[in-house]
Amino acid sequence: MDSLWTIIAGGADGQIIEMLSSYILPVTINIMKSLKCDACEFEAQGEDFEAWFEAMHAHYVSDHADLMKAMEGKPKEEGEKWMADAKARFDAA
Numbered sequence: 001m002d003s004l005w006t007i008i009a010g011g012a013d014g015q016i017i018e019m020l021s022s023y024i025l026p027v028t029i030n031i032m033k034s035l036k037c038d039a040c041e042f043e044a045q046g047e048d049f050e051a052w053f054e055a056m057h058a059h060y061v062s063d064h065a066d067l068m069k070a071m072e073g074k075p076k077e078e079g080e081k082w083m084a085d086a087k088a089r090f091d092a093a
């Protein structure tokens with residue numbers, strides 16, 4: 001049986017590499033940041049703000065639909081302020 005490394009190095013299966021890079025690489029190369037949701041204990045992760053925001057947005061859609069709805073009616077500046085605050089929190093994490 002091929003060792004895991006042979007499979008990785010040989011590029012036998014692109015899916016395996018993709019799977020490993022999403023599960024192992026963030027742990028071994030510590031480039032992922034974790035930041036808690038501002039409304040609950042959920043922690044979203046991302047290697048940069050965009051990736052983190054994408055995860056947080058998905059979380060908001062599924063868990064905080066009410067907050068999303070409340071945000072919809074608010075002026076654009078509030079959304080921008082939220083983004084700026086979130087980015088500041090992310091950069092500081």
Ligand SMILES: [Zn+2]
Pocket residue numbers: 037038039040041042059063064
């Ligand atoms: Zn939350």
